[in-house]
Amino acid sequence: MADKKYDMNLLSVTAMGIGSVVGAGIFALLGQVARMAGDKIYCSFVIAGIAAMFSGYSYAKLAGKYPESGGLTDYFRLAYRSKTVSGLLSVVYLLTSAVSVSMMAKSFGIYAVNFFEEIPDTAFWINLFAAALIISSSVLNMMGASDVGRTEILLVAVKIVILFVLTGFAFYDYVPSAAAPAPSPSTSAFLGSIGITFFAYAGYGIMTNAAAEVKNPGITIYAAIFLALSIVLALYLGLAFVILNYIPAAELKDNADIAVAVVARRLMGEWGYLLIYLTAVIAYVSGINATYFSIFRITRSLAAQRIFPSFYIRPFWRYGTWGNAFTTTLVLLATVFFDFNSIVNFASAAYLISYLAVFVANWKLHRETDSSPLLILIGILLMLFILIGFLASLV
Secondary structure, three states: OOOOOOOOOHHHHHHHHHHHHOOOHHHHHHHHHHHHHHHHHHHHHHHHHHHHHHHHHHHHHHHHHOOOOOOHHHHHHHHOOOHHHHHHHHHHHHHHHHHHHHHHHHHHHHHHHHHOOOOOOOHHHHHHHHHHHHHHHHHHHHHOHHHHHHHHHHHHHHHHHHHHHHHHHHHHOOOHHHOOOOOOOOHHHHHHHHHHHHHHOOOHHHHHHHHHHOOOHHHHHHHHHHHHHHHHHHHHHHHHHHHHHHOOHHHHHHHHHHHHHHHHHHHHHHHHHHHHHHHHHHHHHHHHHHHHHHHHHHHHHHHHOOOOOHHHHOEEEOOEEHHHHHHHHHHHHHHHHOOHHHOHHHHHHHHHHHHHHHHHHHHHOHHHHOOOHHHHHHHHHHHHHHHHHHHHHHO
16 A cells, blocks of 8 residues: 655744734734733733643644644534534534634735725725735635645744844844833733733644644644644744833834834834735735635535535535635635624633633543543643733723
8 A cells, every 4th residue: 555645744834824924904903912911011922822832732742642734623522422512513613713704804804905096095905906916825725725824824924034034133132121111911911911922822723624634643743733832933023022111102003913014123223014914914814724724624524514504515616625616715805895893802702612612622631642540630720821811901
């Protein structure tokens, strides 16, 4: 029997994870977190990063034992005896992922019309650019895992290099005496910032969907998750330094959503501003590409479990199914008609519920996955702490 050909490796899985985690939201999120956390912004990113690593431990252990492409949907099916419970948790995660695609696509459309000054800033053109990105990402994911992996390596490499170059400029020009002192946050504001900061790491779970596409998933997925999160943590701490030391607190209030671009213009001039603008666009493309990779595999798994209709696994084009085409259509409709501001909080809470459910699944299966109950328990407590921080930020 010929050996199975694996379409992805450590590098491509790590790139896909970074592409999903370092999405376009970080460009707006950094300024918001800096306003809330003040001089404790580093602590906020480190605590959230540690929580993500504990969560990544459970994800990696489950992926190593159950290397199916359905990812967490398979873990839910194995851990929860009730098909209703496992199916509901899977659908919640799927809907949250689909909403994130719609949100990123809409934002991409806004970026695009602002970049091309001759194009009017209207809903029609914004939705047109958004639809083009949704359809092209869908087509790419129907072509096969190897195409997705190669694309993510290229996109992530460009994005990470540009952001690290910005951080390098900031350290090179840094003058301690000129740095504006950041205010110390209140306890509630700091806890709330951790709740928000965690979402800057959300997305690493999609790497488990590649478990069926790699050799030795128990080793590869484990290494990919921790490598991706370590790189992301280093990047975030560097960007936090940039924001904290180059935008005074008084200015941050009016520039929170474009804080990274403002610093880039000050450090590198107009070309630096355009470079960060390009990076944001790349972030949208790679984030949607990686999220689609997860969505398509989750829907196939749900169809195989007879939770979704059978047409979800009926061949459509290349490796794509009619279910993939249907999901793409639904995302397109949501992008055009939904008001996303009203569902951002729902999507964030749904992610936390899904991540907590993965911890519980690994707790139930820890003997099979050879996981440490202590590490799982610490992770659950940290995740609950993150959830409380998030809810505190809404009060």
